[in-house]
Amino acid sequence: MGKRIIFFDTTLRDGEQSPGCSMNNKEKLQMAKQLEKLNVDFIEAGFAASSPGDFESVKSIAEGIKNSGVAVLARAVKNDIDKGWEAVKNAVNPRIHTFIATSDIHMKYKLKMDPEDVIKRAEEMVSYAAGFAPEVEFSAEDATRSEPAFLARIFDKVIQAGAKVINIPDTVGYTTPDEFYNFINEIKIRSDYLDKAIISVHCHNDLGLGVANTLAAARAGATQFECTINGIGERAGNAALEELVMILDTRRDLYNCDFGINTREIMKTSNLLTMITGVHVQPNKAIVGANAFAHESGIHQHGMLSHENTYEIMKPETIGLSKSKMVLGKHSGRHAFKERLETLGYELTKEELNIAFEQFKDLADKKKQVYDRDIEAIVAKRAIELTEAYKLDRYVINSGNTITSTAVVTLECEDGKVEKVATGDGPVDASFNAISKFIDLEIKLEDYALQAVTEGTDALGEAVVKVSFGEKMYTGRGLSTDIVESSINAYLGAVNKVLEDQKGDDK
Numbered sequence: 277m278g279k280r281i282i283f284f285d286t287t288l289r290d291g292e293q294s295p296g297c298s299m300n301n302k303e304k305l306q307m308a309k310q311l312e313k314l315n316v317d318f319i320e321a322g323f324a325a326s327s328p329g330d331f332e333s334v335k336s337i338a339e340g341i342k343n344s345g346v347a348v349l350a351r352a353v354k355n356d357i358d359k360g361w362e363a364v365k366n367a368v369n370p371r372i373h374t375f376i377a378t379s380d381i382h383m384k385y386k387l388k389m390d391p392e393d394v395i396k397r398a399e400e401m402v403s404y405a406a407g408f409a410p411e412v413e414f415s416a417e418d419a420t421r422s423e424p425a426f427l428a429r430i431f432d433k434v435i436q437a438g439a440k441v442i443n444i445p446d447t448v449g450y451t452t453p454d455e456f457y458n459f460i461n462e463i464k465i466r467s468d469y470l471d472k473a474i475i476s477v478h479c480h481n482d483l484g485l486g487v488a489n490t491l492a493a494a495r496a497g498a499t500q501f502e503c504t505i506n507g508i509g510e511r512a513g514n515a516a517l518e519e520l521v522m523i524l525d526t527r528r529d530l531y532n533c534d535f536g537i538n539t540r541e542i543m544k545t546s547n548l549l550t551m552i553t554g555v556h557v558q559p560n561k562a563i564v565g566a567n568a569f570a571h572e573s574g575i576h577q578h579g580m581l582s583h584e585n586t587y588e589i590m591k592p593e594t595i596g597l598s599k600s601k602m603v604l605g606k607h608s609g610r611h612a613f614k615e616r617l618e619t620l621g622y623e624l625t626k627e628e629l630n631i632a633f634e635q636f637k638d639l640a641d642k643k644k645q646v647y648d649r650d651i652e653a654i655v656a657k658r659a660i661e662l663t664e665a666y667k668l669d670r671y672v673i674n675s676g677n678t679i680t681s682t683a684v685v686t687l688e689c690e691d692g693k694v695e696k697v698a699t700g701d702g703p704v705d706a707s708f709n710a711i712s713k714f715i716d717l718e719i720k721l722e723d724y725a726l727q728a729v730t731e732g733t734d735a736l737g738e739a740v741v742k743v744s745f746g747e748k749m750y751t752g753r754g755l756s757t758d759i760v761e762s763s764i765n766a767y768l769g770a771v772n773k774v775l776e777d778q779k780g781d782d783k
């Protein structure tokens with residue numbers, strides 16, 4: 277194995293700085309316990325000086341977490357460091373993380389401090405913190421817009437004052453991978469002490485480069501990655517922990533790094549954060565998005581059924597998912613459809629499969645996603661569509677709350693396409709009345725029920741119609757995303773059964 281990467285998770289500090297991601301003390305502790313199960317090396321629990329609530333949550337995390345180190349953030353201000361230490365001191369492995377900005381723009385306009393005073397303050401505060409904390413981390417805020425020579429000077433001073441970890445943040449997500457790689461190398465060349473400290477990076481995602489920049493920094497010698505679950509954090513967020521971990525895991529050939537993360541806890545951790553904050557990850561988010569292990573198109577599904585590596589570079593089990601998802605939709609092919617039918621316990625002949633597949637494609641054109649229950653409904657419907665004296669061609673409904681509903685229904689039968697018009701009490705009644713005009717028999721509607729088979733506003737509606745003719749009852753089922761269509765088909769299904777029965781009786 278190559279070098280060991282330290283995963284420093286800042287979900288509970290920088291992550292919590294994302295709008296909408298604030299957590300209460302109980303939630304922060306719950307999240308910290310899950311991060312511990314994920315086996316992160318450090319949990320940055322918060323900014324104790326920022327509020328009594330944050331102080332309490334850092335304290336309870338420090339006291340409750342045994343297997344990960346716990347860090348607290350503090351400005352280069354005595355009071356922040358005192359509060360931070362008070363909150364974190366009972367941790368098994370406590371760390372004070374103090375910072376000060378080093379770019380000209382931050383020093384001039386925000387801190388209103390002379391660069392030499394910034395160096396002096398950083399040195400004094402690191403020395404102060406090192407007086408009680410066993411580990412002090414120093415961050416040069418806005419490092420990537422700072423002068424490398426200035427950074428080398430301040431880093432040398434704080435390392436001599438006791439800093440064990442030197443963090444080089446890309447605070448505003450400004451740098452690019454090549455530039456960051458060269459930048460860190462330049463600081464290393466200019467510094468006399470940087471090789472005595474752990475080099476850490478903390479990359480923001482303003483240009484979508486948080487993960488790429490972190491990896492470039494690793495090539496330049498960084499061994500601590502600061503990151504967050506689901507990539508949450510100030511503005512566009514931070515480098516996502518799950519992405520970094522899975523890159524190192526999947527591309528061992530390139531990075532050859534060791535790390536302690538238990539990848540099987542990734543999905544659980546991501547889901548817990550979503551549950552606590554109510555902030556969902558986008559479906560196409562790498563690793564933890566709902567579609568990250570889902571395949572919809574026929575060619576991909578066929579490939580996946582032949583060999584998983586055709587379209588998957590990681591195993592879903594590695595991150596704690598049970599298996600990949602084959603999503604059936606309008607781009608799916610016969611192989612995936614047949615496989616799903618078999619999983620559901622259906623064995624269809626080639627001809628039956630072709631018919632069912634056609635119906636599935638029709639449905640998929642109307643619905644975004646076809647669920648297992650849709651497929652079962654398709655197969656069940658086929659079983660009752662044996663012979664059809666009448667088949668729906670089209671219908672037009674004129675309906676509203678102030679007019680009598682009118683239905684124009686066109687059916688296909690022996691004589692070709694025939695059209696009938698009828699009125700009724702609502703669109704379904706009007707269509708049933710129109711269908712009755714085709715038939716010369718006293719068929720009585722006994723029961724009508726409609727229910728959604730699947731979820732969503734584009735769900736399939738299943739209509740079940742019961743009619744009686746003479747002493748006998750006949751049932752018809754109809755299935756469509758349009759409830760009038762499913763009702764018409766259900767009624768026709770029942771009527772066709774009566775007619776089929778009559779044919780038999782006539783023989």
Ligand SMILES: CC(=O)SCCNC(=O)CCNC(=O)[C@H](O)C(C)(C)COP(=O)(O)OP(=O)(O)OC[C@H]1O[C@@H](n2cnc3c(N)ncnc32)[C@H](O)[C@@H]1OP(=O)(O)O
Pocket residue numbers: 290293323325326327350351352353375376377386387388417447510
């Ligand atoms: C890049 C980052 O993510 S840094 C972390 C950002 N996180 C946070 O800010 C969350 C927690 N922050 C807070 O709760 C508050 O900002 C507090 C409690 C820290 C400070 O609150 P206030 O005293 O009201 O100050 P306010 O936030 O308005 O301004 C920041 C002050 O800190 C100073 N400051 C900013 N960074 C530092 C630093 N690293 N070291 C020393 N002083 C600093 C600013 O110059 C300003 O000083 P001034 O009040 O003398 O003008």
Ligand SMILES: CC(C)C(=O)C(=O)O
Pocket residue numbers: 290375415416417418443445446447448478480
């Ligand atoms: C305090 C530092 C590490 C930070 O959050 C940043 O620079 O983004």
